[in-house]
Amino acid sequence: MFYQDLHNHTQWSDGDSTIEALINRAREYGLQEIGISDHYEFVDDKVVYREMLGSLKKKFQDIKVLIGTEIKIGTLLRVSHTDIDELNQYDYILIENLEYQSDIAEVLESLKDLSSKLTCKIGLAHLDLEQLGKLRGQVIEFMTQYNIFLDFNFEGTFYINLLQGYGQIEDVLHQGIEVVVGSDTHSIDMDWWTNMVAAHEYLLKARKLYNKEGLRET
Numbered sequence: 498m499f500y501q502d503l504h505n506h507t508q509w510s511d512g513d514s515t516i517e518a519l520i521n522r523a524r525e526y527g528l529q530e531i532g533i534s535d536h537y538e539f540v541d542d543k544v545v546y547r548e549m550l551g552s553l554k555k556k557f558q559d560i561k562v563l564i565g566t567e568i569k570i571g572t573l574l575r576v577s578h579t580d581i582d583e584l585n586q587y588d589y590i591l592i593e594n595l596e597y598q599s600d601i602a603e604v605l606e607s608l609k610d611l612s613s614k615l616t617c618k619i620g621l622a623h624l625d626l627e628q629l630g631k632l633r634g635q636v637i638e639f640m641t642q643y644n645i646f647l648d649f650n651f652e653g654t655f656y657i658n659l660l661q662g663y664g665q666i667e668d669v670l671h672q673g674i675e676v677v678v679g680s681d682t683h684s685i686d687m688d689w690w691t692n693m694v695a696a697h698e699y700l701l702k703a704r705k706l707y708n709k710e711g712l713r714e715t
């Protein structure tokens with residue numbers, strides 16, 4: 498099994514561990530890929546943050562380290578051209594809170610414009626598809642069109658659904674959208690391994706059921 502986790506917070510934002518401690522914990526568990534996604538709004542010196550991650554990326558051979566950030570949609574919609582260049586320095590960005598916008602359709606339009614300028618990988622953090630209501634189809638279409646991945650975050654709704662055996666990610670996989678597990682870890686003391694395994698197994702099963710053409714395989 499290829500274990501990856503693209504949603505983690507450290508002392509650089511609202512987490513309480515160092516980046517290195519978090520990476521080492523992931524290595525102990527045998528994760529093959531870890532992305533650090535400290536809150537964009539919290540990180541004061543983004544250059545030093547990325548440099549630090551860049552050196553850790555080189556340091557570890559047994560785990561792939563990705564330089565990420567989690568940004569609120571409101572912040573993203575206010576970014577200037579220089580900020581876009583800055584955002585493109587990350588390996589990926591996680592956008593949060595799309596489902597809580599009052600005019601999602603309008604926000605999607607602005608996002609389309611931004612997405613075409615962003616060269617880094619883009620994901621939607623812990624997106625609650627149920628919350629989107631009638632606009633769910635539109636969001637899924639946008640994700641397909643702009644190659645946006647979904648953060649399968651087992652801290653929130655997804656994990657609750659996972660436990661209930663109800664999968665809302667099937668729709669997403671159906672469209673060939675990339676789904677990546679995120680633990681939303683804020684501390685190395687957080688015990689997430691059981692959930693990590695459950696989320697990966699769930700995804701593996703769901704991926705086997707649906708191929709990229711959107712057909713259910715039998």
Ligand SMILES: [Zn+2]
Nearest residue numbers: 504506567681
């Ligand atoms: Zn987060």
